[in-house]
Amino acid sequence: MAVSRGRRRQFDTERVLDTITHAFWRSGYDGTSLADLTSLTGVNPPSLYAAFGDKRALFFEVVAFYQKTYGAFTVHALGDEPTALLAITRMLREAAVVYTDPGHPKGCLIISAANGWTPQSSEISDAMRDLRTAGRDAIEAKIKVDVDAGLLPTGTDAHGLAVFFAAVVQGMSGQARDGATREELERIAETALKVWPVPVAA
Amino acid sequence: MAVSRGRRRQFDTERVLDTITHAFWRSGYDGTSLADLTSLTGVNPPSLYAAFGDKRALFFEVVAFYQKTYGAFTVHALGDEPTALLAITRMLREAAVVYTDPGHPKGCLIISAANGWTPQSSEISDAMRDLRTAGRDAIEAKIKVDVDAGLLPTGTDAHGLAVFFAAVVQGMSGQARDGATREELERIAETALKVWPVPVAA
DNA sequence: TGAATTATGTAATGGGCGCTACAGATTGAG
DNA sequence: CTCAATCTGTAGCGCCCATTACATAATTCA
Numbered sequence: 001m002a003v004s005r006g007r008r009r010q011f012d013t014e015r016v017l018d019t020i021t022h023a024f025w026r027s028g029y030d031g032t033s034l035a036d037l038t039s040l041t042g043v044n045p046p047s048l049y050a051a052f053g054d055k056r057a058l059f060f061e062v063v064a065f066y067q068k069t070y071g072a073f074t075v076h077a078l079g080d081e082p083t084a085l086l087a088i089t090r091m092l093r094e095a096a097v098v099y100t101d102p103g104h105p106k107g108c109l110i111i112s113a114a115n116g117w118t119p120q121s122s123e124i125s126d127a128m129r130d131l132r133t134a135g136r137d138a139i140e141a142k143i144k145v146d147v148d149a150g151l152l153p154t155g156t157d158a159h160g161l162a163v164f165f166a167a168v169v170q171g172m173s174g175q176a177r178d179g180a181t182r183e184e185l186e187r188i189a190e191t192a193l194k195v196w197p198v199p200v201a202a
Numbered sequence: 203m204a205v206s207r208g209r210r211r212q213f214d215t216e217r218v219l220d221t222i223t224h225a226f227w228r229s230g231y232d233g234t235s236l237a238d239l240t241s242l243t244g245v246n247p248p249s250l251y252a253a254f255g256d257k258r259a260l261f262f263e264v265v266a267f268y269q270k271t272y273g274a275f276t277v278h279a280l281g282d283e284p285t286a287l288l289a290i291t292r293m294l295r296e297a298a299v300v301y302t303d304p305g306h307p308k309g310c311l312i313i314s315a316a317n318g319w320t321p322q323s324s325e326i327s328d329a330m331r332d333l334r335t336a337g338r339d340a341i342e343a344k345i346k347v348d349v350d351a352g353l354l355p356t357g358t359d360a361h362g363l364a365v366f367f368a369a370v371v372q373g374m375s376g377q378a379r380d381g382a383t384r385e386e387l388e389r390i391a392e393t394a395l396k397v398w399p400v401p402v403a404a
Numbered sequence: 405t406g407a408a409t410t411a412t413g414t415a416a417t418g419g420g421c422g423c424t425a426c427a428g429a430t431t432g433a434g
Numbered sequence: 435c436t437c438a439a440t441c442t443g444t445a446g447c448g449c450c451c452a453t454t455a456c457a458t459a460a461t462t463c464a
Contacts, residue, residue, distance in 0.1 A: 006410025046414095160390075412460090
């Protein structure tokens, strides 16, 4: 076993994966062709297939890469912050920054890159929808913890709030793709936070 | 001149346009093929081209039809209601109903059917983005009227509010396509309305 | 030095796409 | 009844797509 016997890979896998991530992020699953990827990366189809598998598998690798990098802020916000309010506040504020970063495509890849259009991408859009639903459920769970701890009123509708903030994030991604600025997205975030069940401390 | 000289059209144009609208609404511009449309309507490509022009022109006819029918509620809400609060309230509540109506695809066609994926649909997605921007500007104008009339505080950020509600509508459409129910969308609407600058009368 | 193994580049495959040429069908005008 | 005009169905066009067969280059093991 040990290390590589035959010819060595001529390209940097992570670098190529990053470039491909940008392509899928900008143009979506169906809108990105293998020809696009080879012309962007300089890597020919057989090498891409050997390294990542077919287009579907390649896209899932891209999603995993995206979740570890550009999209990691949501998991970090919900995981690191002590309260639901702090977590959601941080999540929305960082979304405003990331979704409008000039260094990469606008918005969120998981929200916009596959939405169930063509039959061949339906499996992929189902997976993306599941990821979005999981994010929404994570928000709901974070709120419920605070309700149970007495930090939020007993009658707080955790599910309703989670759906609301999930919609706000989805809307921020859409607005960013439509050309909204970071400042505009931050305004959306601050406005949305006004609905919080208890007064927000200054 | 007067009426038709040769063979008469064998299909009901409005009925076919409605069916095609549903197809584009469900599967998007790139995800809907001419073969799909012929199999759904029973009308063959040459007849479609004679009646509507090429795929691009057909889609624009679909958008016009959508705006006159399923999507008319936004224009009606902003045009008929006397105040910005009433207009936006009605718009969001009707969006919750329309976006989850089981009689047609979920969400909003103008928000979801063309988002700038493939090069051949970039002109179309540009047009859709312009329609979305026009809607956002209409909300902003409606708010400004109330600010000028003294119904809202002088310092009210009309643009910020408009961007926020545009994002909420966009998010509601996305949530609907992800499977959210009418009740969940209504919850989003009621929650969003809590951010209104002055207390909402019961 | 060979032989086995892995990666690469070229070029092709079958399939679906938007679109249309063409012949036949249907209608009104004369 | 004939002709011109319009619509319809069949069948195909060229193009782009994801995917891969094949020969060749690079590398390790014996």
